[in-house]
Amino acid sequence: MPFDIVSCLLYRDALMLVIDKPAGMPVHPGPRSGTATSDETLSDHLDALRFGLPRRPELAHRLDRDTSGCLVLGRHRKALDKLGRLFQSGKVEKTYWAIVEGGPAGDAGEIDLPLAPRDPARGWWMKVDAAGQPALTRWRVLGRGEGLAWLALTPVTGRTHQLRVHCAAAGFPILGDAIYGNAPRIGGPGLHLHAAALAIPLYPSREAVRIAAPAPPHMHAALRAAGWCATSPDAVAGR
Template sequence: MSARLPIETDSLADRVLHRDGMMLVIDKPAGVPVHAGPKGGINLEQMFGSLRFGLPRDPALAHRLDKDTSGCLVLGRHRKALARLGKLFSNGRIGKTYWAVVRGSPEAESGLIEAPLAKRSPERGWWMAVDPAGQPSATEWRVMARGGGLAFVEFTPLTGRTHQIRVHAAHVGMPLLGDPIYGAGSAGGAALHLHARAVSIPFSEKRPPIEVEAPLPPHMAATFTAMGWDAEAPSPLKRPISA
């Protein structure tokens, strides 16, 4: 029996948060890899045919999100758009805001994590660790709410390293809830609580940045409700978009 996609192909169009002639921003569901791994398997790219909206080719990934991370995923609709988006991402000009639930309660209300990251294992390139010889990596954070041994934290990555938020959060003693690799594990069956809440994309130099927000996924919304946190709290992008 063939594996089933975690969501119905036709429903992916319902998850479009922004659409124009150059790009799409979709609300990626948690638990779905964005592309096939070395061993293949079901993935989100298989469903991009439903996102053509009249164009002759499928859109393509402008960046990546982890399998278990939900939220704003940016797609380019053709080669010119992908080239522009790729340049914006590589130059660090796209603002990104993530929401997470962490175990513990940080003493400070906000901070900056600066810890270089490198591959922890040559055989597992996606497995990262803090390493003085690694690539410079920086993440801003601020606590939005606390309670019951957990904290709702907003993260703003200033660099774009693999698993950056997950490694940095664990490094400073606030591991992400449901992270089986770097932190608080999946105790109690919790799924990873990391959500790409918002992106700000300065695609055109002559127009304001395109700003998009994604609603919380069901498992995080349930945690917010249980903790009495406001899932509709504003999440301004703190990082200035440089010229």
């Protein structure tokens, strides 16, 4: 069945769109995709989101191929410039849900570890490095199950693969992470990392626009094991 990007729409106004990106789909061609026409990306479908405008919307930020959830698009150049400034200045509140192996001992805390590329030829492959860029992640435990914990993660900085590297370095890798965690390269459970909610102060005279994306199906079983209920207010709000 062809991918229907319109069905993924979570929010729409004159400046921006927010879609619920599916796990497993890259947002644009990358080093692995090259220029091969057989590699489907989210960018291939953006024309369907014009909604009467002469040009298609474009991505205001990025999500990894295997991460699901809230993805913001600007509907025109001025909107993209404004959204870009908000993301770059850290004014957009981002909340991710992650199921991690084991879990932290406490109920809340932060991971403050600088990050740098592990291999210059593959800039997306990151490691903890004292000489790298500062990186800060705040975490809070939302629930626990046997051998698992359900975390709300807030990246204060926005480094490549920050949440995945930080969780692994802290001793609780994200379930399904085949790069930094313990999942097999083939046949694993899928990365259990979801961009659950955003708060975007787009309009100066209004409250921040708040958008939440429902948990993806591949995370449901582990979330339930950690105490999640799909019909609870927190599940809907992404908290």
